[in-house]
Amino acid sequence: MPQITLEAARSGPSRQGADSAYDYLIVGAGFAGSVIAERLAEGLGRQVLLIDRRNHIAGNAYDHYDAAGLLVHRYGPHIFHTNAQRIVDYLSRFTQWRPYEHRVLAKVDGQLLPIPINLATLNALYGLSMTSAQAEQFLAERAEPVATIRTSEDVVVNQIGRELYEKFFRGYTRKQWGLDPSALDKSVTSRVPTRTNEDDRYFTDTFQIMPRDGYTRMFERMIDHPRIDLLLSTDFKQVRHAVKFRHVIYCGPIDEYFDFQLGRLPYRSLRFEHQTLEQERYQPVAVVNFPDPEVPYTRITEYKHLTGQTHPRTSISYEFPCDDGDPYYPVPRPENAELYKRYRALAEQTPNVTFLGRLGTYKYYNMDQVVGQALALYRDIEAQSAALPAEAGLDA
Structure with a gap:
C-alpha cells in the first residue's frame, strides 16, 4: 500500500x-x-x-517475518474466532484462511494442564478418572456460592471453589491486570468457561481460522x-x-x-521478549500460561502453531503485562x-x-x-x- x-x-x-x-x-x-x-x-x-x-x-x-524468516505476531498471539458468518464473508474479500483451533496449557503443580479447565484437567491434576457426571458433582461440592456476583473472584469461586481459583486464576489475573481479581469486574473471568467434558479447545466458535x-x-x-x-x-x-x-x-x-x-x-499494557530458537518445536501448543505469581511472565507463545509455517527453527515470545506503554486493555x-x-x-x-x-x-x-x-x-x-x-x- x-x-x-x-x-x-x-x-x-x-x-x-x-x-x-x-x-x-x-x-x-x-x-x-x-x-x-x-x-x-x-x-x-x-x-x-x-x-x-x-x-x-x-x-x-x-x-511480520523476523530475521530468521519466521512469521511472528509482534504484539502477541492473535487468534481469529467468530460465530458471525457476515464477518467471515467480509474479511474473506481480503484473505484466504487456514483452519486453526486454539489450545492452551497452564503450568500448574509441575504439570501442563488444559485451560479452560475441563475433564482432562481435573483428572490429571487430582490423579482421578472421573466421568463428566462425576466431574460436575466434584466441582459442585467445591463451589462456594456467592449471593451477589460482582467481581472476577466471585465468578470463579462461585463456580469451582477457592482451591482451583488459587491454582489457575488468581496469580495469572493479578499479573495480567496488576490487580487482585477481587478488585476487577466480573467480566474478566467470565470470559473463561469451565467444562466437564473433554473439549480442550480454548474457543468453541463456529469459525476458528487464521489468515x-x-x-x-x-x-x-x-x-x-x-x-x-x-x-x-x-x-x-x-x-x-x-x-x-x-x-x-x-x-x-x-x-x-x-x-x-x-x-x-487506566489501560494495561504489554511488553514482549521475542526469541528465535535453534529447534523445530519448543512447546506442544501455541500458548502456555503460567499462573504462578513467582514467574514474572504470564505466557509463552510459539507462533508456528498459529501460522502453520514449516521451518527448521522456531520463534517464541514471553509476555510481561505492565502499566506503561501502548494501551492494550x-x-x-x-x-x-x-x-x-x-x-x-x-x-x-x-x-x-x-x-x-x-x-x-x-x-x-x-x-x-x-x-x-x-x-x-x-x-x-x-x-x-x-x-x-x-x-x-x-x-x-
Missing part, C-alpha cells in the same frame, strides 16, 4: 480531480480504522485519509484503494490543524482525544466505567467526530467484534447518506 507524506496530505486527496478536503480523517489503522476506511471508500466513494502513529498498519494484529498469508497482508489488501491515502508514523496532533477534512473517526484512546481533561482512563472497574461515561457524554457534544474500536469506546472487544462495530457504523453512515438530499453534503 503506497504511503503519502504529511506535505502531500496537506494538499488533499491524491486522487486526481478530488476536492481539496478529505471526507474522513480516520485515526488508527487497526481493525476498526481499516474496516471503516475500506467501506467508506469502496461503498460510498468517500475520500479517506487513514493515519497511524506507528510505522505500520494492522494495529496490534501486525505480523493464510498473515494479518498484515490482509490489511494491505483491505486498504489498497484509490480513495484511501495512508500516512504512517504520524500522530493525530500533527494533522489535526494541518489537513482539511470534514469528519474524524477516532480509534485511539478517547481520553487522549480530549487531552485527558476529565482524568486518565481497558481496565474493567466500576470507577473506570463511570469516567468513560463522562468522556462519552463529552464526545456526544462534539460535532463531526465519531469514536470507534476498543480504545475509542473503552471496552475490551475481540477482533471480530471490532469488525462488527465498524461495519455497523458504516451501515449507519450509509443510511444517513441515503436519507439526505443530494445537495445536503456529507455532514448536513
Whole structure:
C-alpha cells in the first residue's frame, strides 16, 4: 500500500480531480480504522485519509517475518474466532484462511494442564478418572456460592471453589491486570468457561481460522484503494490543524482525544521478549500460561502453531503485562466505567467526530467484534447518506 507524506496530505486527496478536503480523517489503522476506511471508500466513494502513529498498519494484529524468516505476531498471539458468518464473508474479500483451533496449557503443580479447565484437567491434576457426571458433582461440592456476583473472584469461586481459583486464576489475573481479581469486574473471568467434558479447545466458535498469508497482508489488501491515502508514523496532533477534512473517526484512546481533561482512563499494557530458537518445536501448543505469581511472565507463545509455517527453527515470545506503554486493555472497574461515561457524554457534544474500536469506546472487544462495530457504523453512515438530499453534503 503506497504511503503519502504529511506535505502531500496537506494538499488533499491524491486522487486526481478530488476536492481539496478529505471526507474522513480516520485515526488508527487497526481493525476498526481499516474496516471503516475500506467501506467508506469502496461503498460510498468517500475520500479517506487513514493515519497511524506507528510505522505500520494492522494495529496490534501486525505480523511480520523476523530475521530468521519466521512469521511472528509482534504484539502477541492473535487468534481469529467468530460465530458471525457476515464477518467471515467480509474479511474473506481480503484473505484466504487456514483452519486453526486454539489450545492452551497452564503450568500448574509441575504439570501442563488444559485451560479452560475441563475433564482432562481435573483428572490429571487430582490423579482421578472421573466421568463428566462425576466431574460436575466434584466441582459442585467445591463451589462456594456467592449471593451477589460482582467481581472476577466471585465468578470463579462461585463456580469451582477457592482451591482451583488459587491454582489457575488468581496469580495469572493479578499479573495480567496488576490487580487482585477481587478488585476487577466480573467480566474478566467470565470470559473463561469451565467444562466437564473433554473439549480442550480454548474457543468453541463456529469459525476458528487464521489468515493464510498473515494479518498484515490482509490489511494491505483491505486498504489498497484509490480513495484511501495512508500516512504512517504520524500522530493525530500533527494533522489535526494541518489537513482539511470534514469528519474524524477516532480509534485511539478517547481520553487522549480530549487531552485527558476529565482524568486518565487506566489501560494495561504489554511488553514482549521475542526469541528465535535453534529447534523445530519448543512447546506442544501455541500458548502456555503460567499462573504462578513467582514467574514474572504470564505466557509463552510459539507462533508456528498459529501460522502453520514449516521451518527448521522456531520463534517464541514471553509476555510481561505492565502499566506503561501502548494501551492494550481497558481496565474493567466500576470507577473506570463511570469516567468513560463522562468522556462519552463529552464526545456526544462534539460535532463531526465519531469514536470507534476498543480504545475509542473503552471496552475490551475481540477482533471480530471490532469488525462488527465498524461495519455497523458504516451501515449507519450509509443510511444517513441515503436519507439526505443530494445537495445536503456529507455532514448536513
